[in-house]
Amino acid sequence: MNEELLKNADARYRLAEQEAAHYFKSLSVQLMQKSYVAPLIKDIQSWKKNHIHQYSVLSFFSRGKVKSDSRGYHAYIQWLDYTGKLDNYLDRSISYIYLRDLGKALDSPDTQSSIQRTVDSLKNHLTHSNPTDRGSKPDAFSMAGLYRLAQKEGIESTMIWVMEKIKTVSAHIPKGMDAEEAKRKLIKIIAGVILHVVEEMDARISTEERTRKLDEAIRLGYSYGLTYPFIDDLMDANVLSDQEKKQYSDLIRFTLITESVPEWEEWTGKNAELIRFIHSELRDAFEYIKVLQQPETSKRFFEQSYVFFNSQEVDRVKDLCNANYTNEELYIPIILKSSSSRLITRSVISAPEDEGFHTRTFSYGIYNQLADDFADMFDDMKEGRVTPYTYYMNYHDKRSDLINPFELYWTVIFNLIHNVYHSDSKTREVILDRAINGLKRFKKRMGTKKYNKVMSIFASGNPGFNKVIQRMVRKANDVDFFDKLLRDHMITNLKSERKEQEDFIDTIETVRTQINDFLPVSEIGNGSVMREPVIDAANYSLEGDGKRLRPIMTWVMGVNGYGLSETSIVPLLRSLEYMHTASLIFDDLPSQDNAPTRRGRPTLHQVYDIATAELTGLFLTQKAIEEQTFLDQFDSKTVINLMRYSSQIAADMCRGQEMDLDSRGKQLTLEQLNRMCFYKTGIAFEASLIMPAILAHAEELEMEALKIFAYHAGIAFQIKDDLLDVEGDQNVLGKPIGKDAENNNTTFVSILGIVGAKKAMWEHYCIAMETLQEVPRNTAFLKQLANYIVNRDH
Known part of the structure; x- marks a missing residue:
């Protein structure tokens, strides 16, 4: 590999590290000073008025009849519509997607108009399609349902292509990896890219141009999404040997630095046929992305892709038995990988970055990553993965210098609401909804006893604040989200x-x-x-x-x-x-x-x-x-x-x-x-x-x-x-x-x-x-x- 290209790539990564280190330092100061506590308690006191309700005797008996889980997907949507809660449910759900995936500011009138249009369209679709009724259309997320949606947009051939591709990918997911989860992630990435593309479309766009852009979005989404099962998940799984992981990592690094996929060479290891297939698929995907890149966004795409890959690699080689990682070593890579993964999506479609987009997206990523790592901490512990939560669980009683990730999570929430999104009330509502919902879901999945044990470790640093949070977890309603319901529904269906x-x-x-x-x-x-x-x-x-x-x-x-x-x-x-x-x-x-x-x-x-x-x-x-x-x-x-x-x-x-x-x-x-x-x-x-x-x-x-x-x-x-x-x-x-x-x-x-x-x-x-x-x-x-x-x- 050209040494100069490698030096340039590493230099760009160091610049990204510096930005992440600066952000982490500001969060650490806020955490140490506990400056987040009083404002968040005030936020929660205002927020809870919409989420802790007094129920009549009649409503008490009707509560709990419809659960927001995958088994009651269609019934739950019907129940929300019947009770008049569907609009708010969809509004917070779509607002969250605009915040998280599109990097939008919710106080923008244009963003609010886009959210409302999306909510109205989604509500119309959900309330007019229920596959449990005789004579209705199949589930929109079935093959038949997806094909019908494609017909409306004139992209049937594209849908056939991507379904055949997903089928082929699923057939090549090796033992030791979750084929259903890989398929779900791939579909999610495709949907995310489509969302970005649709958001960028002018309202006056012609039917032909809209069809062309949707075709590109699906192919781009597949091409980008393929990296999750075949790079990220594969490297995390116990499928490849250590030597194979080294070979594979070098191949990916070479591609991102040189902007060119190397030819297939002799493979050392038992997974040669698997890697040969993956190499072929990723090469085609890479070339498709590269061809569609605009000159002004191509450089940004490769830089962000390298930052994402390298930060993943830095995290991947960590050993839970190593008791000497610094806070910076634990948190800076997750700031980088969580922000760059979303920045890539904008560059992959060659979309311009509006004012404040980079700051919002860079600041937001760690919030989402800490929430995901909290939800997955026991699975990660079982696999020996180093995350802020697994590391803190192992060493909190041995190292007083370790930052508590749960406290940092609430510090990030405070920082987002008041410093990044300027105390916008809609943003505060959505972020607190999501945070409490995440804890409620975790408590339901783990059970009260195990949940309380976890909280005794992570919330011990600030008992008063934790008391407020846990009361919200017990009492608050109307904090669930459509994307979580859909995720559970998809996993159940798959x-x-x-x-x-x-x-x-x-x-x-x-x-x-x-x-x-x-x-x-x-x-x-x-x-x-x-x-x-x-x-x-x-x-x-x-x-x-x-x-x-x-x-x-x-x-x-x-x-x-x-x-x-x-x-x-x-x-x-x-x-x-x-x-x-x-x-x-x-x-x-x-x-x-x-x-x-x-x-x-x-x-x-x-x-x-x-x-x-x-x-x-x-x-x-x-x-x-x-x-x-x-x-x-x-x-x-x-x-x-x-x-x-x-x-x-x-x-x-x-x-x-x-x-x-x-x-x-x-x-x-x-x-x-x-x-x-x-x-x-x-x-x-x-x-x-x-x-x-x-x-x-x-x-x-x-x-x-x-x-x-x-x-x-x-x-x-x-x-x-x-x-x-x-x-x-x-x-x-x-x-x-x-x-x-x-x-x-x-x-x-x-x-x-x-x-x-x-x-x-x-x-x-x-x-x-x-x-x-x-x-x-x-x-x-x-x-x-x-x-x-x-x-x-x-």
Whole structure:
């Protein structure tokens, strides 16, 4: 590395250190003199008038019925709206974001106007979307909900891109790191960058320019946010060896100093493949940020990024067993990393800094960092991390010179309210709301006994002031924030999503194994003239590595959805897979698709001959009908209804295949292609859901909803197949790619292009997910099925 560049980077870091040291010294003086106590007590006396209420007997019984936690996210928003508290709740929440993330002064009329517009927009969204109501749209933070929001802004392609990126990142989070937390952080950073960009937009901006800026914001947010899981969190985790951490740190340092990502070189350590992937992703992200940087902000971006990285490194190598760190060594790095992380966000979007922005942001960072470190102190202690709180807990009784971080926290609050924000009443309200809310959340999570023990350590230096604070923690209301509610909601959703995915995969594997065990066709005895080669051929086709999606769907809906016994529907499961396999045999014939492989093996007509393949297809079709006659645990009228429906489905499948054959060499319209794909794919999905519904005597409205779901899920499935034929990996797919183009087939890709096909797939996915709101039973499996359809790689 160029020594001159390194010296310049270190010199800039020393300047930032000097600024932080000056700020820390002023805070230390205020703390030692306890000049913060009397003004804050006065502030709290004024503040508490809005937060300690006298309740009537009636209101006493209604209190506590709705908790502001993730389990009651939608109910809590409804309750706030019903009680008239939603406006104030959103106002303090949005004001806090403008204060913390945007570095705004709340006493500015322009800022207040922006906050009000944001509050009004958010309130309208929250009060008009509740996914617990039948027929409403999915949660705005689900994939379907996010895609619908993207459609309103004309950035569907960008949303598809970033969802695919987040999926890829999540798949590469190694053991030892929290994938859900990494995903949440990444989404949070993207949202933060979008917020900055939207705030900078002129009200007269054209629709086209707004779309372009939002596209850039999402890509910039992802590019910047990627550094959190793949630099910050990775270096904190016990994934890399010490030698690997040194290599990786040198790579990042080189990039920030030279403004250029080095080429991939030989990696020493067991995590070479992980680092190779990360190197590739971060290189692309870095180049995207660099290309969009304006000359006037580029220098600031790299300087702040280096300060952030280096201050993290300084903190990271600290050892909790070292009893000799000075107060400056403990606090100056956190002042630097907490302020620079927010300064970077402004420079990454090349936004100008308004008057006072740097001072406000630099002064504010430690407030937020001390609050976070307090909340995480026991996790940090467990991991052996050095923070002001873990260090003070370890050495407060051995070193009288140590600054108490809890006292410093309140000193920072005083300094912000009275010196940085000039005693602005709105700022005082928001900051005190946040401080008391943080303590209330910590007390709830830890329990009163453990909380009091913690307070006995950190609040011992000023018992009178602590008494005032703790009374507010016990008594104050209306201090909670939307971003905390949303954070809890997201974490719960991500964990629930992971559990549902695990259950989905487990169900797929378990039921698939059961189905595979009873699928083989037995030899036909009793002097039958049926030739054994046809049975062998049938079993060859059935033994392939099939997904068994259709009978699995039937099993889940029949057993878990409608409570039918497993043994009673075995004939139906066989019937569905026999019919599906027969359709594949016919589809692969030379007279139709002339496919060489199916399910990772040579197609049936390649292994046997065309005549045998045709006979086997007919044989399995008849076996499918025969199996339905063995549904003897259901009344005959119900079985006849099912068989009548089944025969209609078989006819429709033939119609779809005929349309497919007739379309060869012709250019279909999108409407014709949709209809053909429904008959070929969606109709089988429909049958898988409707047949168990028929056996369970489900309501007609429910069956209609299931049909709509199957229609759109089926078409989404076919679009994904078309995309995989262009973009897929042949080794993963188990069949050659590019066959559609080779056979001159009309596909969604040939009509709409890759981008248009992806948009169409996501539109069908959204409608399918929205339709599930109409199904009056647990639809977790179908939701995960829809997710699998659009996210699968084979």
